[in-house]
Amino acid sequence: MSAFDYLTMKIVVIEDDIYIRQIIVRLLRQIGFRSIYEASDGKAGMEQVIRTRPDIILCDIHMEPMDGLEFLRTLRNFNHPRFSAIPVIFLTSDVQGETVIAARDLDVSGYIAKPVSVQQLKEKLDAVLQH
Numbered sequence: 001m002s003a004f005d006y007l008t009m010k011i012v013v014i015e016d017d018i019y020i021r022q023i024i025v026r027l028l029r030q031i032g033f034r035s036i037y038e039a040s041d042g043k044a045g046m047e048q049v050i051r052t053r054p055d056i057i058l059c060d061i062h063m064e065p066m067d068g069l070e071f072l073r074t075l076r077n078f079n080h081p082r083f084s085a086i087p088v089i090f091l092t093s094d095v096q097g098e099t100v101i102a103a104r105d106l107d108v109s110g111y112i113a114k115p116v117s118v119q120q121l122k123e124k125l126d127a128v129l130q131h
Contacts, residue, residue: 004125004126004129005032006028006031006032006033006034006125007032007033007034008035009033009035009054009055009056010035010037010052010053010054010055011028011033011035011036011037011054011055011056011057011058012037012038012039012045012048012049012052012054012056012057012058013025013028013036013037013038013039013057013058013059014038014039014040014041014042014044014045014048014057014058014059014060014063014068014071015038015040015058015059015060015063015091016040016041016060016062016063016064017060018040020060020091020114021038021040024058024091024116024121025038027116027117027118027121028121030118031118031121031122031125035052037051037052037054040063041063041064041065041066041067042059042063042065042066042067042068042070042071042074043065043066043071045057045059045066045071046066046071046074046075049075049083049086050083053082053083054086055086055087055129056086056087056088056089056109056125056128056129057075057086057087057088057089058088058089058091058112059071059072059088059089059090059091060090060091060092061090061092061094061099061103062092062094068090068092068103069099069102069103069106072088072090072103072106072107072108073106075088076106076107087109087110087128087129087131088108088109089108089109089110089111089112089124089125089128090103090108090110090111090112091112091114091116092111092112092113092114093113093114095111095113109128109131110124110127110128112124
């Protein structure tokens with residue numbers, strides 16, 4: 001049992017691969033999320049974040065025209081903590097050193113390597129939200 005009421009939380013999933021995005025949304029529904037918003041790149045993701053004010057964000061790294069690192073940099077530079085402090089978890093198959101360091105320098109909240117299981121996703125969401 002989770003300490004979080006995922007039913008009432010809002011989450012934004014930013015992923016350019018529609019198939020992967022659909023899988024992530026399905027896993028989030030299994031965990032208990034009902035307010036799930038989607039975007040296909042960082043620019044659309046930023047618009048979705050401003051519109052929905054989510055509690056947490058799942059974001060791919062490699063996307064066009066705005067990738068995950070640029071999205072995170074833009075979010076963290078917002079001068080309103082309601083946006084700049086939203087936890088962001090990167091969903092990625094990229095575990096290269098420089099990408100991980102760049103993400104950490106931008107205050108990423110966590111990483112999940114693709115492909116992701118419902119168990120991994122729930123554990124990471126619980127850990128990030130407790131922090």
